[in-house]
Amino acid sequence: xxxxxxxxxxxxxxxxxxxxxxxxxxxxxxxxxxxxxxxxxxxxxxxxxxxxxxxxxxxxxxxxxxxxxxxxxxxxxxxxxxxxxxxxxxxxxxxxxxxxxxxxxxxxxxxxxxxxxxxxxxxxxxxxxxxxxxxxxxxxxxxxxxxxxxxxxxxxxxxxxxxxxxxxxxxxxxxxxxxxxxxxxxxxxxxxxxxxxxxxxxxxxxxxxxxxxxxxxxxxxxxxxxxxxxxxxxxxxxxxxxxxxxxxxxxxxxxxxxxxxxxxxxxxxxxxxxxxxxxxxxxxxxxxxxxxxxxxxxxxxxxxxxxxxxxxxxxxxxxxxxxxxxxxxxxxxxxxxxxxxxxxxxxx
Amino acid sequence: xxxxxxxxxxxxxxxxxxxxxxxxxxxxxxxxxxxxxxxxxxxxxxxxxxxxxxxxxxxxxxxxxxxxxxxxxxxxxxxxxxxxx
Amino acid sequence: xxxxxxxxxxxxxxxxxxxxxxxxxxxxxxxxxxxxxxxxxxxxxxxxxxxxxxxxxxxxxxxxxxxxxxxxxxxxxxxxxxxxxxxxxxxxxxxxxxxxxxxxxxxxxxxxxxxxxxxxxxxxxxxxxxxxxxxxxxxxxxxxxxxxxxxxxxxxxxxxxxxxxxxxxxxxxxxxxxxxxxxxxxxxxxxxxxxxxxxxxxxxxxxxxxxxxxxxxxxxxxxxxxxxxxxxxxxxxxxxxxxxxxxxxxxxxxxxxxxxxxxxxxxxxxxxxxxxxxxxxxxxxxxxxxxxxxxxxxxxxxxxxxxxxxxxxxxxxxxxxxxxxxxxxxxxxxxxxxxxxxxxxxxxxxxxxxxxxxxxxxxxxx
Numbered sequence: 051x052x053x054x055x056x057x058x059x060x061x062x063x064x065x066x067x068x069x070x071x072x073x074x075x076x077x078x079x080x081x082x083x084x085x086x087x088x089x090x091x092x093x094x095x096x097x098x099x100x101x102x103x104x105x106x107x108x109x110x111x112x113x114x115x116x117x118x119x120x121x122x123x124x125x126x127x128x129x130x131x132x133x134x135x136x137x138x139x140x141x142x143x144x145x146x147x148x149x150x151x152x153x154x155x156x157x158x159x160x161x162x163x164x165x166x167x168x169x170x171x172x173x174x175x176x177x178x179x180x181x182x183x184x185x186x187x188x189x190x191x192x193x194x195x196x197x198x199x200x201x202x203x204x205x206x207x208x209x210x211x212x213x214x215x216x217x218x219x220x221x222x223x224x225x226x227x228x229x230x231x232x233x234x235x236x237x238x239x240x241x242x243x244x245x246x247x248x249x250x251x252x253x254x255x256x257x258x259x260x261x262x263x264x265x266x267x268x269x270x271x272x273x274x275x276x277x278x279x280x281x282x283x284x285x286x287x288x289x290x291x292x293x294x295x296x297x298x299x300x301x302x303x304x305x306x307x308x309x310x311x312x313x314x315x316x317x318x319x320x321x322x323x324x325x326x327x328x329x330x331x332x333x334x335x336x337x338x339x340x341x342x343x344x345x346x347x348x349x350x351x352x353x354x355x356x357x358x359x360x361x362x363x364x365x366x367x368x369x370x371x372x373x374x375x376x377x378x379x380x381x382x383x384x385x386x387x388x389x390x391x392x393x394x395x396x397x398x
Numbered sequence: 399x400x401x402x403x404x405x406x407x408x409x410x411x412x413x414x415x416x417x418x419x420x421x422x423x424x425x426x427x428x429x430x431x432x433x434x435x436x437x438x439x440x441x442x443x444x445x446x447x448x449x450x451x452x453x454x455x456x457x458x459x460x461x462x463x464x465x466x467x468x469x470x471x472x473x474x475x476x477x478x479x480x481x482x483x
Numbered sequence: 484x485x486x487x488x489x490x491x492x493x494x495x496x497x498x499x500x501x502x503x504x505x506x507x508x509x510x511x512x513x514x515x516x517x518x519x520x521x522x523x524x525x526x527x528x529x530x531x532x533x534x535x536x537x538x539x540x541x542x543x544x545x546x547x548x549x550x551x552x553x554x555x556x557x558x559x560x561x562x563x564x565x566x567x568x569x570x571x572x573x574x575x576x577x578x579x580x581x582x583x584x585x586x587x588x589x590x591x592x593x594x595x596x597x598x599x600x601x602x603x604x605x606x607x608x609x610x611x612x613x614x615x616x617x618x619x620x621x622x623x624x625x626x627x628x629x630x631x632x633x634x635x636x637x638x639x640x641x642x643x644x645x646x647x648x649x650x651x652x653x654x655x656x657x658x659x660x661x662x663x664x665x666x667x668x669x670x671x672x673x674x675x676x677x678x679x680x681x682x683x684x685x686x687x688x689x690x691x692x693x694x695x696x697x698x699x700x701x702x703x704x705x706x707x708x709x710x711x712x713x714x715x716x717x718x719x720x721x722x723x724x725x726x727x728x729x730x731x732x733x734x735x736x737x738x739x740x741x742x743x744x745x746x747x748x749x750x751x752x753x754x755x756x757x758x759x760x761x762x763x764x765x766x767x768x769x770x771x772x773x774x775x776x777x778x779x780x781x782x783x784x785x786x787x788x789x790x791x792x793x794x795x796x797x798x799x800x801x802x803x804x805x806x807x808x809x810x811x812x813x814x815x816x817x818x819x820x821x822x823x824x825x826x827x828x829x830x831x832x833x834x835x836x837x838x839x840x841x842x843x844x845x846x847x848x849x
Contacts, residue, residue, distance in 0.1 A: 069590045244428075252429040317426030317484060320403045321448065322599065323573075325526075380496040380705045382528020394573030395597060397401050397450055397626065398518045398545055400625035400677045401519055402733075404486035417632070417745075426484040433602065435632055436742040445486055447680060447733055450572075451600030452629045454680045454742065455733055457486050462732035465710055469495050472502060 073120075073284075077388045080293075099297060100219045101142040101280065104212065111212040113148035115139055118205040124167065127241045128256030131202055132174035134332060137259050138283070139208040140182040144266040145279040145335060147218040148210030150182055155206050156190040160199035171202060182261035184208070214270055220297040222277040225368035228344035229302060230337040232265065232351060233258065234310040234359040235287055239330035240318045243395075251321070255314050258333035260356045268350050269337070278338040282331040285389050287363075289328070290336055291374045292388040302374045304364030304386070312359075323396035327376075328389050341365065402449035404457055407442050410434070423448055486732070490704030491527075499709040500532040503716055510536040511719050512668050513712060514661070516654060517623075517675035518545035519703050527705045537712060543657055543757065544675055546621045547574045550650045551756035555580035557785040558648055561617050562593035564783070568611060570604035571619040573597045601633035608637070608645040617779045621650040625677045627768060628742035631749035634770070634777050646779040649769055652755055654678050655686045656766035660757075662694045671715040673701040673708070676730040681746075683738025687726045695724040702730040749774050 072078045088097070095103040102115030119135045136153065143150040155175070159168065179186055216222075238257040244250060262281065269276060280290050287309070295302045311319075311326045319326050333356050339347060344362055351357035374386040405423035411431075413419045419434040423446060430451075434440050437453040446453035489495075515521060521541045524530060530539060543549050559580050562569040569585070576586045576597070589595045594614075598604050601618055608616035620630040630647065637645040654675060661667055674687055679700045687698045697718035701711030711729040718724065728734055746768070755767025770778045779785065 067587075067590055069586060254427055312427075313484070314427030317405075317424075317428035320484065320487070321401075321405075321425055321428065321430065323401045376528075378527040379491050380493050380527050380529065380532065382531040384526060384528045394576055395599060396574045397572045397622065398547060398574050400517070400623060400675070402625070402677045402680070404484070406485070417635070433629075433632065435745070436628055436739050438741065447677070449625055449677060450629045451602050452632070454625070454628070454677065455739055458732045462486060464731065465706065466489070466495070469498050472498055476498075476501075 079285075080388070098219060098221070099293075101145040102148070102208075102210075104146060104219075113143050113146035113210045113212060114207070115142040115146070116205065116207040117142060118203065120200060120203050121242065122200055123242070123245055124171070124201050126245055126257055127253075128238075129259045129332075130171055130174050131204060132171035133178050133259045135204040135206045136175050136178035136182065136184070136186075137261050137332065139206040140178075140184060141262045141281045141333075141335070143208050143210035144261070144263040145218075145281050146210065146212065147214060147216060147266065147270060147276065147279065148212045149267070150184045150208055150210040150261075150263055152187045153179065153184050153206050153208045154188045154190075155186055155204060157192070158199050158203040158205075159191065159193045160201050161193055161196040163201050167201065171204075178259075178261065182263055216270075216276055218276055218279055220278055220280075220294050223294060223298045223300060223338045223366055224277065224340075225300055225366050226341055227277055227338045227366040228341040228347075228362055229291070229304065229364045229366065230339070230344060230347055230351075230360060231282070231287065231310065231363045232262070232335045232337065232357045232360050233333070234312045234315070235282070235331060235334065236311060236315040236319065236326040236329035238332040239286070240315050242330070243322065244318065251318065253314055253318055255312070255318065258331075258356060260333040262333065262335055262356070265351055265354045265357050266335075268353070269347060272346065272350055274339055274343050274347055274350075276337065276339050279335055280338075281335040284330050286326070286328040286330060286393075287336070288325075288374065288386045289389055291386070294336075294338070295374050296372050296388075299371045301367040301370035301372070302364060303367055303377065304374065305377045306379045308361055308363055310359040310361045323398075324393055327386060328393045336363075338366065400449055402447040402454055404445050404447055405430075405432075407440060407444050407446060410440075410442055421446075421453070423453070487704065490702070490706040492706070496532065496705050496709055499706065499713055503537070503709070503713050504534045506713075506720055507534055507536050507716050508720060510538065511670050511716060512538045512540060513671045513673060513715050514540045514542045514669040515673040515701070515708070515711075516542045516544040516658065517673075517678070517703070518547070519677070520544065520673060520675065520701065520708060523703055523705060523708060529705055529708060532709070533712070537716065539712075540669065542661065542669075542672075543760065544623075544654075546623060546626075546650070546652060547578055549652055549657075549757045549759070550575070550578065550621050551758050552580055553756070554648065554650045555584070556582075557780060558585055558617075558619050559583055559588050559593075560785055561648065561779060561783055562588045562595050563591075564615075566613075567615045567617055567783075568594045568596060568607060569617050569619060570596050570598045570607055572599075572621065575619055575621060601630050602636075605633050605636060605642070605645060608642055609640075612644060615644050615646070615782075617783075618645070618647050619650065620647040623652060623654055623675065623678050624682045624746075625675075625680070627651055627746045627750060628681060628739070631745045634749050634774055635745065637777060638774065646777050646782050647770065648779040648785075649750075651750065651768035652757065653752070653766050653768070655690060656763050657757065658687070658690055658698075660760065660763050660766075662690065662696065669696070671697040671699070671719055673711045673715065674698050674726075676700060676702040676707070676734060679728075679730065679734045679738065681739050681742050683736050684726050684728060684734065685736055685738075691724050691726050697724050698726045700726065700728045700730050700734050702733065 102113040105112050117138045124131045140150045241255045241257040244253045291302050351360040376386045405425040407421045408424045409422040411420040416438050417435045423432045433452045445457040604618040684700050691698045699711045699714045750768040753769040754764050
């Protein structure tokens with residue numbers, strides 16, 4: 051008979067260096083925010099931890115946000131880092147229910163970058179800004195040594211004006227609210243992976259980076275009682291829903307069969323072993339509003355191409371506070387946890 | 399272990415050496431080039447199970463259907479046993 | 484997607500679940516071997532549909548979990564060399580070694596690249612003739628043919644800068660080790676479908692007979708798993724113990740001959756350490772002498788001195804189904820997916836991670 055020894059690997063020390071996973075939009079990133087940034091900078095606007103800060107200056111309510119863009123590759127099917135840099139910040143303002151007005155842009159350029167590439171990126175930014183109705187009013191440029199910047203890093207900051215009386219943010223979410231997703235999931239993340247070395251595949255999938263202000267404005271103009279808007283970016287729908295559930299102390303139930311995913315995105319996820327719930331998105335957002343208004347919201351969204359696959363994904367519950375629960379296609383339930391680090395392709 | 403996904407062969411890239419024969423396989427619209435080294439019998443239109451870039455077998459559609467026939471029988475039987483609704 | 488979606492539908496699944504409830508009269512403990520099967524069970528909430536008399540335990544079917552710590556350390560050692568590029572499946576990146584994981588090594592500047600296929604690693608070698616490319620060849624029998632082909636092609640092309648860090652393990656010896664352990668409580672097995680696509684299922688027949696346990700070769704979709712469980716329960720209730728093939732659309736008794744031949748040409752059976760369990764004789768693969776020049780351990784003289792294990796993590800007991808993750812005092816406390824103590828907390832199919840992510844149950848009636 052075999053002698054079996056039960057032994058085990060030693061504990062991995064808690065990381066005292068930044069890992070790539072700290073940028074993944076999941077638990078590690080949230081830990082970094084909670085343990086390093088928030089204690090240093092705590093104030094009411096920041097502590098609300100929404101996509102942008104809501105500030106009152108005189109009689110005006112403004113939204114102010116910033117975001118940095120470090121995507122590799124710089125150019126991918128459907129866009130480039132420039133589109134993301136404009137639309138990402140425009141969308142963070144839109145998620146506060148603010149009309150985007152002005153952007154700043156800071157560029158960190160790597161020595162050796164082709165100026166033609168920079169022109170391409172800047173032209174995309176011009177077009178994106180024009181579509182979104184914003185002006186880029188101030189900027190900065192720095193150059194770093196070869197090897198220090200992946201081509202281009204861009205930071206954009208944005209200011210928008212809030213022209214309604216709603217308090218749009220996680221704190222307004224209530225049990226009974228409907229959860230709507232504005233479109234199909236995972237297209238952006240898969241389009242990036244499809245051109246990444248070691249994983250390439252042919253896919254009719256393009257990133258849907260776009261400004262979301264127009265659909266948001268339409269929802270507000272219809273007088274809908276929007277409780278919360280949140281754009282889906284890194285970490286996918288799962289991370290966004292977990293953030294809201296945790297911030298507000300509510301449960302969220304979603305139904306697998308109601309989540310819109312394009313077949314090609316599904317195919318790519320199958321072969322790489324990825325879960326679409328955790329794949330990055332651009333040009334997609336989640337809406338929390340009273341259930342009675344969900345049908346009207348969906349009707350309004352259907353007029354916008356970027357929202358053509360909007361769907362009612364689930365509801366907010368009082369039960370299971372802090373948990374996101376998925377009803378699977380076969381009728382079982384599972385907890386959809388926050389991603390721990392980046393989701394990696396797997397063979398097992 | 400182990401993720402192997404069924405996809406449809408849409409094109410075959412022949413090679414005098416069967417170990418180097420490759421195919422374009424379609425997974426719901428996503429296409430990837432796959433080695434047919436272990437499925438020399440695979441033909442265009444076949445569905446193959448692909449694991450880490452290699453086709454491991456040709457999916458047998460007759461066998462694939464059997465469970466659904468069994469389920470249908472079970473369902474019919476249950477209706478008979480439970481009587482008219 | 485054809486041959487996938489139809490096995491994920493609610494109605495057929497419900498029919499099978501009802502049938503299991505109809506035929507079961509006693510409690511039974513069934514182990515599924517493959518990590519991919521564990522993943523489906525947990526991701527689809529399949530256990531919600533099973534009668535309470537069925538206890539599913541998750542076996543050591545995850546190469547991530549069972550790859551010996553020394554091999555992680557060797558991979559880390561290679562990745563630290565400036566001339567080396569380490570190519571790996573994504574699964575292995577987060578597994579803790581004695582002091583660090585490959586992900587930590589990447590953070591520290593090691594050239595570590597995730598690939599989908601060993602053929603991608605070969606391409607990296609062709610594209611980087613002045614660097615040494617090492618492919619971390621983990622997996623069960625399912626992946627061995629692909630890894631064998633990469634060596635065969637490298638030999639054919641005369642590539643001087645490609646090598647394999649071999650960590651292959653075999654399933655039947657692991658099942659035997661579990662069955663022969665004194666407090667084994669597994670009464671039936673769901674054998675890993677894709678391993679059997681390659682190897683066939685004839686190797687399991689002596690095990691079923693010798694230990695009198697039903698072994699059902701099972702696929703990976705919810706319908707496959709329920710059907711596999713149904714067949715296992717039917718055998719158990721009848722007192723039968725044979726090998727049955729649920730996954731007949733992908734598995735035959737003899738398996739894939741060209742694949743087996745290629746593996747036999749390149750690899751030979753060897754003893755292997757299973758992390759958390761110990762050495763199981765003849766349970767792994769190593770490169771044959773004719774191909775030993777492609778072995779990274781020899782090429783680089785990798786030593787991995789001082790590989791250390793501790794007693795805190797009960798991975799071994801969990802991997803054998805003797806304890807559930809929640810019975811481990813470190814579970815969720817010192818040991819979480821962000822700071823794993825052991826491999827089962829790392830792998831997305833590792834029993835501990837699965838429990839951590841999926842096992843927190845919502846309230847009944849929700």
